[in-house]
Every structure is written in structure tokens, then in C-alpha cells.
Amino acid sequence: MAKLVQIGVAADLLAQACRGDEHAESEIYAAVAPATFALIRRLVGGGPQAEDVFQDTMMTFYERLPTFRAEAPLGAWLRQIAISKCLMYLRSPWQRARLQLEGAEEAADYAELDYRSHTAPAAECFDVEHALASLSPTARAVVWLFEVEGYSHDEIGRAFGRTASFSKSQLARAHHRLRAWFEPAVEPPACTSI
Amino acid sequence: MHFDLEDSRSVPQIVQMLRHLPTEAEPPIHWKEFKRRQLLRRARARSAQRRQFALAAAVGLVMIGTIALWKHMPPLQYPSAQRASVTTLPMTRRPVVPIAWDEAAVRSAASERWLAAQPAEPAIVRVGTRAAVMTLEDRIAWADDTLTSMRAKGGEPDRARALQYERDRLVNSLAQVRYAETLAADLP
DSSP, X not given: XXXXXXXXXXXXXXXXXHTTOHHHHHHHHHHHHXXXXXXXXXXXXXXXXXXXXXXXXXXXXXXXXXXXXXXXXXXXXXHHHHHHHHHHHHHSHHHHHHHHHTHHHHHHHHHHHHHHHHHXXXXXXXOHHHHHXXXXXXXXXXXXXXXXXXXXXXXXXHHTTSOHHHHHHHHHHHHHHHHHHHSOOOOOOOOOOO | OOOOGGGOSHHHHHHHHHHTSXXXXXXXXXXXXXXXXXXXXXXXXXXHHHHHHHHHHHHHHHHHHHHHHHHHSOOOHHHHHHHSOTTTSOGGGOOOOOSSHHHHXXXXXXXXXXXXXXXXXXXXXXXXXXXXXXXXHHHHHHHHHHHHHHHHHOOOHHHHHHHHHHHHHHHHHHHHHHHHHHHHHHOO
């Protein structure tokens, strides 16, 4: 499985797609769509919103394709578009309002998470997908961009329209939460009658 | 809130697991569906753009029409004469009102007759209304005095007509106030 940033396409195929050849466009779609959708799903979560962002991303990709200068792999260029679309979605007023509304629920989830980490056997919790999904969309995006995509705190802060401290703080909280998810349960010592 | 990440040995392991997650996922739509939705969205965007243009054009037309209508309308002299104060408006510049002159005078005479038929003191006297009545009566008296002296001196017919018009208006206002007083007096 290739990472999106590593995906490249042949120059002649790219030239045909730039001229509007639908067959070439479909071949490029087949090459880049799976990795693009995987990235979008990691950043905005699953569901219809991921589909919407994916559609937006691919439409922008084909609209801007004639401006691609091949200074980097096509996948790296597409990754920029996809991340930009995901962050636009996460920063949108509607999405932020939704996140604020879900803030209380998130705190309740967190308490539940701690409870689970101390009672369930560690082997049952080894599901990194679920751990990632338990984070808030913003924290999940920060973790993914920093740890997997290799963005710096400055870049993440700029992308969110915030400072590097925002990125560091989000990452620290996310690490704490992920650690709580994965750490083995610590059984309290049993009470013994004297 | 501070978290000491150095103390945690599990974070690098978690990061490793994250990096080994699948980097590809089955796209939600195939190429044909993507193209169909692309065309649909473009059509919607074009339609929305056309609607915006149509709306802007309609607003522009309405504005142009309103301005044209306003420019071709005759000046409304009666309302401005109504708004103006006798003491502040220069009488020499007051426009002559050619319409409804006799009608206003007739109405004024009728109002005067009706006022004369009213009792000198209403059953219920409210201070605010009384003050308004007194002000109106004072202004009418002032208008009468000015008109008498103007007629005695002669000349300035336009000013005299305007003042007469203002007097009629004041009499009508007084009649309205007194009528309101009568109605209020009838209330339980």
C-alpha cells in the first residue's frame, strides 16, 4: 500500500489528463483515490462528511491539474489539497459549533475511556483505529499531521489559524488520551480483613 | 494541564502503530459516480450563480425604477407645509398651496363651530392634554393677531395665505385633541 505522498503518475498520462482526456483522468483517479480517501477519513472521520470532503478534494484536484508543475510527486500535491480541504471543513463555523455542542459529551467519553482502561484487559484495547476515533476531530487531525504526515507544530498551527502552542497542547492531550486507551489496566490492591 | 510525555514509554509505540495503519481505503464512489456528482455540483453552482445575477439585476431594476419615479413625481408640498413650524419657517419662502384651499377653510370653519359647541371645561382634564390645548390655542391666537395686522397693513398676500393655511391646520389639530378628550371622558 502506497502513501499518498509517494504516488506519482507517468508524465504522458498526466499530459493527457491535463488536456481533458477522460480515460487518463479515470486512471489517475484509480491511482490516487484510495490513498486520498484514507487520508481524508483519518482527518475528518468517516461518514458522509468524509465523502463530501473527498468529492470537493477531487474536484479541486482536476480543476487545478493543468497548473501542476511536477516539482513534487503528484500525490504530494494532492495531499496538500486534501489536507487543506479537511482543515477548511474542521475550521468551518458549522463544524466548530457542532464540536462545541459535543464538548460535554466528549468529557463524558473521556471519563468512560479511563474507566475502560483500568478495567478491561490490555489485549482487548489494542485497536489503534478505535483509539484514534476516540479523539476529537481537531486532536485527531493534529496527531495525524504531526506523527504520520510529518508536519511541524508551526505548520499545523498555521494551518489551523492558531499558534504552534495550540498544536503542542492538542498533541499532548491526544497522547495522554491514547496512552490511557492502550495502557494495561492497573488493578487496585484487594482489601484484606485484619 | 501538563503531561510529561517523556515518562510514557507507550507513546512511541502508539505512534508506530499509527504509522502502520492502512494508507489506502476503498473510495466511497467510483469514477463514473464521481463524474456524475461533479457535473451535478457544477450545474448547481452555475444555477446558483445565475440566480444571484438575476436577483442582483432585479434589485438594480427596482432601484432604477424607484429613482426614475421619484424624479418624475411632483414635489409634495402639503406634507412639508404640515411639518413646518409657524415660528421657524420663513413665511416669504413658503410655497403657495393651490389645491384644497377652500376645502381646508371649510373644514376649519366646521371644526370651529364644533369646538364652540364643546363645553368650556371637559369632564376629565389631563395635564398633558391641557398643555397641548393651551399651546394650540396660543398659536391660533398668535396667527389671528398676525393675520389681522397683515390685513390692516395690506400687501404680502402669499404670506397671508400661508398663515391662514397654518391657522386652519392648528384649528383642526385643536379639534382633534378636544375630540380625543371627549372620548376619554366617556370612558369608564
